[in-house]
Amino acid sequence: MTDATASRSARERLLEAAVDAFAEKGFTATTTRDIASRAGMSPAAVYVHHDTKESLLFTVSVQGHRAALDVITRAAKDESEPAAQLHRMVHEFSTWHAENSRVGRIVQYEFDALTPEHRAEIAGYRRQIERCMQDVLAHGVEAGVFDVEDLAGTARALLSLSVDLVRWFDPHGPRPASEVAGLHADLAVRMTAPRA
Amino acid sequence: MTDATASRSARERLLEAAVDAFAEKGFTATTTRDIASRAGMSPAAVYVHHDTKESLLFTVSVQGHRAALDVITRAAKDESEPAAQLHRMVHEFSTWHAENSRVGRIVQYEFDALTPEHRAEIAGYRRQIERCMQDVLAHGVEAGVFDVEDLAGTARALLSLSVDLVRWFDPHGPRPASEVAGLHADLAVRMTAPRA
């Protein structure tokens, strides 16, 4: 069991160590020696499995964005009525950001540390997430069940609410993720519901 | 005019250079040599006016939080009717964060780079901002013009919307700060208005 193939792969262990370190001290303040020692390896071992420190960040960023995109896309598919759809999307998206606030903080705050090529790729994921939210709002307006003047702006605000959780949400705090997610989902519905 | 007392004081010039550098590359990725050269001085000159690199960050952070607290406090005082009060507070608070997104990003994202003592002091400013928002919501509920179940949670969400502007708002983008601020203020009112 102490053997390398039976336990978690070294590459994966290094990724988890990188997430720990990046979340705790930020990308630039994290040393490759720190990552290595968290993974129980020598500094040089990092470079056996990953090209550079930045590529470690990029891998974390891709995985994080794919997971978030997956969560919001599935939520949209699982409902048909616009208000229920929106409620579920915001609920799930907020839950993900609350429960993965460490990864979330890395991908949001260390975006500028990526190379231009990697930044462009990540920007693509972000556009997909935004489009997903805009589409649901548009359908709701078409169906006459949403009252939204500024589609793009409101979509951004709704996502903003969820994403900003990575800044302040504390998994060990008194408020469970489900409670915050529920509040956000309710607020989202109120923000888009027809007015008197 | 090239003389030091006639132009902006060296201490102030260093602070502005620090804001530029921190906003552009983050606190840890910024070197004291970078700050010095942006201010047109030698590396050692930084330490004539500021004790450490961290104290430069702390000064920026205090000034930023004081300005934001001032903006939201004044907005609350300038109106008496709760809905108008809330609208104005969110409008001004969003405007400030959009127009000062560089400073805002520094104070929000580099919070952990402060010493524990400085962190505690900054946390005090944040509590004051939060209390200001909570008080207005509470008064509105008391007066029967707001329908808000989760006071603390809703206050946090409202502030979240504004603060998250520092993450994505681009002063050179197509959307003016006033437009986003107006949208946020409208959404805030809808989030708290009595339901059918």
Added chain:
DNA sequence: CACGCGTGACTAAGCGCTTGCTTAGCATCC
């Protein structure tokens, strides 16, 4: 079965450079 050999995971040591900050000294002004 024994043996040699290639392969992949890993380490000890270290290279060249940069970091935050200090020191010693100099010009200017009151």
Added chain:
DNA sequence: GGATGCTAAGCAAGCGCTTAGTCACGCGTG
């Protein structure tokens, strides 16, 4: 003649990453 504001030079420490080499293992061959 003592502050004040600044610079040139540099120190100790730490940085990302490389190099050279060790070790355990799988496998084809005699």
